[in-house]
Amino acid sequence: MALLTLTSDIGEQDFLAGAIKGQLLQSAKDFTIIDITHSLSPFNYPQAAYVCRNAIKNFAPGTFHLVLVNLFDEKREHLLLAEHNGHYIGCADNGLLTMILEEPPQRVVSLNLGKTNQKNTLFCVTVFAKAFNELLAGKKLEEIGDPSIDIQVKNHLRPLLGNDWIEGQIIFIDNFENVIVNINKEEFEEQRKGRSFTIVFKRDEVIDKISETYADVSEGEKLALFNSAGYLEIAINKGNAAGLFGLQGFSEKQQQYASQQYVNHRLFYQTVKVYFQ
C-alpha cells in the first residue's frame, strides 16, 4: 500500500472531503489515505505552504501528496504533477508548488483537464487519481503528462534582511495561540553571526534569548523558541500569545473577510523584528 496524504481548504463540514476519499478509493485502490488537514484558511497561500511543506517532509520518500488548495484561482485547463526528493505532489498550477518546495520542483508535468469537461474539484480528483495510479504502476512522469509546461511561480514569503536585523512575517497561529514567524533556525543563525539579539514585536515587547521549551520561563511569561518545523515561535508559557499581544497571521486576503474583521476590532501586528548587536 502506498501512502497518499490529503490537504485542502474544504473545511470539516462539507461532503467534499468524504467524496474525494470515495473517488480516490474507487480509482486508486492501492493507496492508504492520510488526512493532513481540511481546515486551511481559504486563499491564504503562505499558511498553506507552511502547513504542506512541514507535513510533507515528515513522510518517507515515495509518498503521494494531493494538495487541493485554490484549484480554481485562475481559469486553467491543466493541473500539475511534480516529483521532488522522491515525493509525488499533485496540485493546481497556481504558484503554491514553489512556495511549498521553496525552490523549483525537480520534475513537473501538466495534466490536461480537457476543454469540454466540468472543471470542479471532484473531476480534478479523478484526473489526479488516474495519474497517481499510473505512477504506482511504474510509468514515468513524462509518460503521464506534458513536461513542456512553464509553471506559475510564486515565491515563498521570505523575511526581510538587513545587516543588523531580520524582519519576519507571522505565517501561522497555532491552537495554543503561539505565533509562528517565517524565520527558520538556519537563517537566524546565519544572520546572527554569533551576536547577541533582541526579538521585538508589537512595538515594545522584547525577548533576548531563545528557549528550549515553554517551561524555561514561568507561567504567563513570554518566550521565543524554534518549533517542530524549525521556525521562530513567540509564545507565552500556558498563555495565548497571539491574543494577548494582538498578533495575527500575514494574509493577502484578510481585508475581504467580514467574519474575521468581526473579531478584529483592534490594531493587529503581523511582523516580528530581530535586531543583532
Next chain:
Amino acid sequence: MALLTLTSDIGEQDFLAGAIKGQLLQSAKDFTIIDITHSLSPFNYPQAAYVCRNAIKNFAPGTFHLVLVNLFDEKREHLLLAEHNGHYIGCADNGLLTMILEEPPQRVVSLNLGKTNQKNTLFCVTVFAKAFNELLAGKKLEEIGDPSIDIQVKNHLRPLLGNDWIEGQIIFIDNFENVIVNINKEEFEEQRKGRSFTIVFKRDEVIDKISETYADVSEGEKLALFNSAGYLEIAINKGNAAGLFGLQGFSEKQQQYASQQYVNHRLFYQTVKVYFQ
C-alpha cells in the same frame, strides 16, 4: 477489507467518534473506516441529507455507511439497515434515510434494540457492527433484520416550482461561504426549457448566467455555477458570498440556537429564486 464510512453530528472534540471507531474495529475487524464528517449541524436534516447523499454516491457499490445523526429523535426500539444501489446504510428510523436517497430504499429491515438495553450511541454502534459483519459474511438483509418495518418517511427539501420560476432553499454554506441551493442542474434545465433566466436573491441581487468556474468573473464579483454535487451555488470569486449577502442555511431548528443568534444580528435570507423568460 470492506470500506465503512462514518458520518455524524458528534463534533470533533468528543470522545465518542474515537470510541465508535474502537467498537467498530473490535467487532468488525475486516472494515477500513473512512471519516466523512463528524461536524454536521445538530438537528439540521436538510444539511445532513445533502452531505450524506453526495458523499455516499462517490464511493463504490459494496461500501457500508454508518450515519449517526439524531439517533434519539424519537423514542424507538429499532434502527434501520438499508440496501440501495449496492450501498449498505445503517441509520436511525427518523426520516433521514429517504431524504438522503430522495426515494424509498430498495430494501430495508429494522434492527431490534431490545427493551432492556441502554439506548445510547455506543450500544447502537454495536448493533450496527454486528449487522454489518453478518452482511459481509454473506447473510441477506432479511436474515439480519425484520423486513416488515414501515419506516418513517421525510421528504427531502424540494425547490418550489412555478411555470416561470423555481424557488430554492439554501441547504449548505461551505468553507468559502459559497452558498449551496437545493436546485440541481437537471431540475434547472428541465424547468428552464432553453429560456434565458435571472437568479435573484436578497431581494435585488441578480445573476443572469451560469459560470463554469469562479475565475470566469473578476475578483470580488458574484457568480452562479453548479458545484461538484451538481447543485446551484452562489459565490463571489475569492470572496464570501454568505457573509456579504446575508444568506444563511435553511434550518427547522435555528431559532433555538442562542449561539447562532449571537452572530445573526441582522436580517438573513434563506431562499434564492430563478425567473425564466
Next chain:
Amino acid sequence: MALLTLTSDIGEQDFLAGAIKGQLLQSAKDFTIIDITHSLSPFNYPQAAYVCRNAIKNFAPGTFHLVLVNLFDEKREHLLLAEHNGHYIGCADNGLLTMILEEPPQRVVSLNLGKTNQKNTLFCVTVFAKAFNELLAGKKLEEIGDPSIDIQVKNHLRPLLGNDWIEGQIIFIDNFENVIVNINKEEFEEQRKGRSFTIVFKRDEVIDKISETYADVSEGEKLALFNSAGYLEIAINKGNAAGLFGLQGFSEKQQQYASQQYVNHRLFYQTVKVYFQ
C-alpha cells in the same frame, strides 16, 4: 496490523498532526493510525482525561495509544510508556496518566529524552514510535525504559460527597451543548441508596428523574440521563442546555483565555448538585 490511536490538543489546522502521522508511519510501519481527536482544549486536564479514558476503553486490549497533551508542561527529560489492562499508553509525565486511568498504571517505565536533543513534539513522537515498535516486536516494557520512575500523580476530578448529596463538576460540553458532569452511574447509585433525589443546577433548576433517552421529555424540556460513557448528562431535548442555562466546563486555566472570555460575558455555573431524601 496493530492499532495506534492518536489524541492531542494540536488543533485541526496545524501541520503537526499530519507530520506526526508521517513520522509514525516511517518508523512504525505496522501500525494503523486512528485519530481520536486533535481538538482537546489546551491545558484542560479534566477534559483531556475524560476524552482519553472513554475513547481508550472502547478499543480492544493490545491497542497502542499516543496521548500528546501538554508535553512541555514542565521541563522534563523523559516521557512515560505504560501498560494497563492490556493497553499501551505513551504520554508525558505530567499527571494526566493517573487522571485517565483513575488509578496508578499497572506497569510504567520512563523513556529518556536525552539532554542534548531538541525537546519538541516531533522528537517526542520518534521516541514513542521506537518504543511502540519494540513492544510490537515482543520486547518487555522493562527492556525498553526505566521502571524505577516515580511518576507525577494528579488525581482525577472527583465529585464531592456528603451524606445526602453529591456535588459534581462539569467536565465536558458536547456538540449539542449537552452538559457532562463527573458523576458516574455507579457513584450515583451507591450514594443514592434507593432514595429519591433532586438534581439542582444554576441555583434553581431542578430535575428529579433519570431519563433513558432525550425523547423521554417533550421538545425544549430539560432532562438528565447517563451518557454513553456512563456519566451524568444534563440536556434539553433538541435544545442547547449549556447555552440556555449558562453552564460551562470546569477548567483550571479558563481565566487566562481572552478569546473564551470574549463570549463569557455573563455569569457561568460550573457545578451540579444532587440531593437525596
